[in-house]
Amino acid sequence: MLEKFFYPASVCIVGASAKHGSIGYEILNTIKTFGYTGQISVVNPKQQTILGFPGYVSVNEVPYHIDLAIIVVPKQFVEETVDQLLAKQVTALVLITAGFRETGSEGAEIELRLAKKVKTHNARMVGPNCMGLINCFQDIKLNATFVAETPVESGTAFLSQSGALGAAVLNSLRQSGIAFSHFLSVGNKADVNENDALAYWQSHDRISSIAMYLESFSNGREFLRLMTGAGSTKPVAIVKAGRGSGGMRAASSHTGALGASDAVVDAVCEQYGIMRARTTDEMFQTLQAFEQFPVPEGSRVAVLTNAGGPAILAVDAMELHGLILADITDKTKATLREIVHPAGSILNPVDLLPGGTAEQFALCAKVLAADENVDAVISLFVEPVMVKPLPVVEAVQAADSGKPIYQVVMPLPEFWDEYNASHAGRLIFRDPAQPAAVIANLLHYKACPRTVKRMKPDVQLQPIKLRAGWASYELCTELLRGYNLPFVNGKVLNVVELEDHSGEFAYPVVLKGLAEKVSHKSEFNFVKINVSSPEDLIEFALEMLETAIEHQVKLRYFLVQPVVNAKFELLIGGFNDPSFGPMVMFGSGGKYVETLNDISMKSAYLSDEDITAMIAATAIGKILHGVRGESSLALDAVKQLIRNAAQLLLDYPDISELDLNPVMVRSDGTLLCVDARILI
Secondary structure, eight states: OOHHHHSOSEEEEETOOSSTTSHHHHHHHHHHHHTOOSEEEEEOTTOOOBTTBOEESSGGGOOSOOSEEEEOSOGGGHHHHHHHHHHTTOOEEEEOOOOSGGGOHHHHHHHHHHHHHHHHTTOEEEOSSOOOEEEOSTTTOEEESSOOOOOOOOSEEEEESOHHHHHHHHHTHHHHOOOOSEEEEOTTOSSOOHHHHHHHHHTOTTOOEEEEEESOOSOHHHHHHHTSSTTOOSOEEEEEOOOSGGGOOOOSSHHHHHOOHHHHHHHHHHHHTOEEOSSHHHHHHHHHHHHHSOOOSSSEEEEEESOHHHHHHHHHHHHHTTOEEOOOOHHHHHHHHTTSOTTSBOSSSEEOOTTOOHHHHHHHHHHHHHOTTOSEEEEEEEOOSSSOHHHHHHHHHHOOOSSOEEEEEEOOTHHHHHHHHHHTTOOOBSSTTHHHHHHHHHHHHHHSOSSOOOOOOOTTOOOOOOOSSBOOHHHHHHHHHHTTOOBOOOEEEOHHHHHHHGGGSOSSEEEEEEETTOSOGGGGTOEEEEEOSHHHHHHHHHHHHHHHHHTTOOEEEEEEEEOOOOSEEEEEEEEEETTTEEEEEEEEOSTTHHHHOOEEEEESSOOHHHHHHHHHTSHHHHHHHOOTTOOOOSHHHHHHHHHHHHHHHHHOTTOOEEEEEEEEEOTTSOEEEOOEEEEO
16 A cells, blocks of 8 residues: 555655755655665766765656655646656656645645546655655665654654645654654645555554644545454554644534534544544643553542652642552551651652652652552652652653653753653653643543444445435424334424314424524524413414514424423434534533533444443533432433434435534433424
């Protein structure tokens, strides 16, 4: 799949230049100085030999097969160059050149043509608008980027959608301690995207973890598919940019308004064991922790420090991430008392005071790790005048323990050069809050099963033909009852029919105005509850018609339903995300649903464990489980309802939004949906 990109026997730089500072020169120079083990050729109009490598006027003159072509020609020559490479049966192309989709419609058209040409020739292309790739493994040693820093080899592979972000990470390697063996800048993702890289790295014997910086998902459903099954055994950490409100998708129903692109990403990451980091530092630190430490068995953490303030920050971060300050045993406290200065604290956090030595740090870390109530240790060292940091760090690293001991060091600036010179790639934190985020990520990954039975579309279904727009009341009823989603009986009538039949209803009733473009009926006063007589029914209907005229809303029909008394109101629904496909939602219902925002969301490809987690994640779910001595209520029925709604969304991908709100939970534990909206 991507083997020719990372393990080429020959590389040709098309558009190489002898001009120092040009991309065509710097990429070639980086390839040479990094020590690439394969054959190198360059193509430029002047047929120059550059940096000792033979130059050719055109691709056609290169006398041997090219495994990998790096294209840095000006934009106007890109199509011709790609044509020549494809004619020469080159199947791996990296297009560094920018100026395509990111510049507007004309550039997008050219990019689309390039992608079609590549696909027609069974080739693959990285880019355009990217910064290249790196393979640090000694048998290849390929750095085809224009960044001069030298990565440290590790088991991590790193993909960046942003070239600038990728360059920033590479430029910080000496300071950050970040290490990886594969790097891929995908740029505009005209062809090769994150799914191709994920599939390749999951099957690569020497890659043990995967890091990605993404600004968009090319095909979220495929990404999730790759995260399931026997092949998905490697930890994946991502930074997904765009957390702000600008990423919200506009929608007209309750569930659509609550479904936002960033919330979807959070939901699928939680569901599929993908670790979503807030920063690139957190992402790489998490994967370094996987490689270098045992994964904690649980969330109980002991903190060892020589300064109170950083310890407080560490504990605050622990609470934020759902970790627990461990309750260390009396035996541990007694042992610590023999090591810690009399003025120091043997409680958790354990405080050695500023004079705490390397020996004391190592002994205490080992004692804390041995405590049966401790799953992980965070060691915090702030450099005082009398104790140097490097001996402390090395002593704690050498402490023999079967549990992870994470170190935070806050030293003078010169420490980092000394540390990185001898411990490059070895994880150490600079901020007291960082370890908690990493531990939480590790525990999330550990708790998420890789192979579970998930729901899937019914391939034998003979679906009802759906027409675009809001589904009629009759179609809603047919769909919901076809999936055992209990829907209250009702009768739809126009105003004349309403007058004719007003005496036939068993009062009190509920009257609703059915206006096609109105999803929140209460905002227009189109819902009247406990209507007690035929006269009131007609009066309220006429009031609704006046309101509709006032707001220029077309109101032709009314729905009459029996009054349903409920103990609780739920929302069950979902929507079709453009990338990840059908998403299902559960939470507190009623007209205050957005204000309460008591909602849990997951991909509709649910497992039984997902459904249980959805309910438990909400306040209304906790109430259904039973609070203040109350018995649980309707839990099995709610689980089945969520399952049925998810199946409906899976079977009908044309359903854009499904909104069952409210679903009434009655005192006897039965459920009944009294209002539904389906957008096709």
